[in-house]
Amino acid sequence: MRDSFDILLLPGDGIGPEVVGAARGVMDLAAEHFGVKLRYEERKIGGEAIRDEGGPVSDETLEAARASDSVLLGAVGHPDFDDAPVRPEAGLLKLRKHLGAFANLRPVAAVPALLDASPLKKEVVSGVDVLIVRELTGGAYFGEKEEGDERASDLSVYTKEEIDRVARVAFDAAKRRKRRVTSVDKANVMATGRLWRKVVTEVSKDYPDVELDHVLVDAAAMHLVREPGRFDVMLTENLFGDILSDEAAMLPGSMGMLPSASLGEPGSPGIFEPVHGSAPDIAGQGKANPYAAILSAAMMFRHTLGRPDVAEAIEQGVSVALEAHFLTADLGGSKTTEQVAEAVGRWIGAGEGVA
Numbered sequence: 001m002r003d004s005f006d007i008l009l010l011p012g013d014g015i016g017p018e019v020v021g022a023a024r025g026v027m028d029l030a031a032e033h034f035g036v037k038l039r040y041e042e043r044k045i046g047g048e049a050i051r052d053e054g055g056p057v058s059d060e061t062l063e064a065a066r067a068s069d070s071v072l073l074g075a076v077g078h079p080d081f082d083d084a085p086v087r088p089e090a091g092l093l094k095l096r097k098h099l100g101a102f103a104n105l106r107p108v109a110a111v112p113a114l115l116d117a118s119p120l121k122k123e124v125v126s127g128v129d130v131l132i133v134r135e136l137t138g139g140a141y142f143g144e145k146e147e148g149d150e151r152a153s154d155l156s157v158y159t160k161e162e163i164d165r166v167a168r169v170a171f172d173a174a175k176r177r178k179r180r181v182t183s184v185d186k187a188n189v190m191a192t193g194r195l196w197r198k199v200v201t202e203v204s205k206d207y208p209d210v211e212l213d214h215v216l217v218d219a220a221a222m223h224l225v226r227e228p229g230r231f232d233v234m235l236t237e238n239l240f241g242d243i244l245s246d247e248a249a250m251l252p253g254s255m256g257m258l259p260s261a262s263l264g265e266p267g268s269p270g271i272f273e274p275v276h277g278s279a280p281d282i283a284g285q286g287k288a289n290p291y292a293a294i295l296s297a298a299m300m301f302r303h304t305l306g307r308p309d310v311a312e313a314i315e316q317g318v319s320v321a322l323e324a325h326f327l328t329a330d331l332g333g334s335k336t337t338e339q340v341a342e343a344v345g346r347w348i349g350a351g352e353g354v355a
């Protein structure tokens with residue numbers, strides 16, 4: 001097991017620095033507990049990089065990401081750049097493409113201590129445990145674009161290879177879970193949807209012990225709030241995955257609860273980031289919920305650093321802090337970002353009797 005890692009921190013815009021700061025504090029305590037050495041480099045991305053470096057992500061930052069063991073990112077996006085020719089979000093897309101991070105894992109689990117925070121009924125949310133596997137480097141996000149005042153277009157392209165490789169990530173994950181993959185597409189209207197369905201069905205033949213079903217994206221959006229317990233692994237393309245994951249955030253009750261891992265080929269650095277954005281409405285007020293960023297750091301230890309022991313200890317800290325009602329305003333509580341991070345740090349590895 002390795003015990004020394006180079007982490008690139010990209011806090012970004014809005015609440016990004018607040019939640020990355022909180023996650024870093026927790027990572028440091030976890031590292032100390034396990035005798036792991038973390039070396040950090042911090043760089044700019046998004047609006048702050050446009051302001052200070054002339055573009056949303058510099059070549060040096062892309063290279064630093066490639067040279068690191070993993071990237072922990074906060075968020076990008078700021079209203080100041082809404083009409084700018086290059087937007088902060090372009091930096092994140094470039095980084096994902098640069099690292100070949102094609103598989104975005106977004107776990108969504110109901111948290112017993114948060115059943116009251118969800119706008120959905122307790123009996124609908126209770127026991128939910130879904131893994132959204134979102135394709136991250138293809139589709140309309142990366143197709144040819146035409147910008148214009150009279151006409152605009154975003155071409156959505158998928159190749160067989162792009163669908164095949166992300167489908168395998170979903171089926172492999174399902175083997176370690178409840179062995180069910182729901183593939184979400186729009187095959188009744190879109191050519192990419194029909195290719196998606198065909199390739200996923202082909203890949204499923206290599207996984208005879210995993211059950212596959214196909215659901216159209218509009219119906220999937222409905223099932224996600226009507227009966228989320230029916231899903232185990234939900235596999236989908238880039239744009240649908242973006243939309244469905246924000247919808248899924250309402251199962252635990254807040255955008256501030258959803259972590260993510262963006263992974264490429266084995267051995268390449270992953271990008272770990274909360275699913276939420278820069279939340280300009282609450283930035284700088286100490287109100288941001290840091291659980292998603294902290295849980296993203298845990299995913300980093302599990303998925304690219306090969307230290308599931310550290311990941312579990314952080315997750316235990318999170319569970320105990322949630323049960324002890326260390327909740328920010330989005331979850332109906334009154335704790336600050338820092339108070340939540342301190343509580344998680346205090347209970348790292350609580351299950352091992354370390355607290």
Ligand SMILES: NC(=O)c1ccc[n+]([C@@H]2O[C@H](COP(=O)([O-])OP(=O)(O)OC[C@H]3O[C@@H](n4cnc5c(N)ncnc54)[C@H](O)[C@@H]3O)[C@@H](O)[C@H]2O)c1
Binds near residue numbers: 015076079281282330
């Ligand atoms: N990965 C990313 O960097 C990322 C993801 C989504 C959106 N964005 C960008 O963020 C900007 C704002 O977008 P938006 O407002 O649509 O989405 P958002 O996720 O930033 O915010 C949506 C709502 O959720 C709340 N929220 C989000 N995260 C929270 C947290 N950790 N704690 C408490 N409340 C939280 C916000 O206050 C807001 O009310 C845009 O520029 C968008 O492009 C970036």
Ligand SMILES: CC(C)[C@H](C(=O)O)[C@@H](O)C(=O)O
Binds near residue numbers: 076092093242277
């Ligand atoms: C900021 C934006 C480019 C990004 C996306 O659409 O992928 C975000 O919404 C996300 O979900 O990670």
Ligand SMILES: [Mg+2]
Binds near residue numbers: 246
């Ligand atoms: Mg999104």
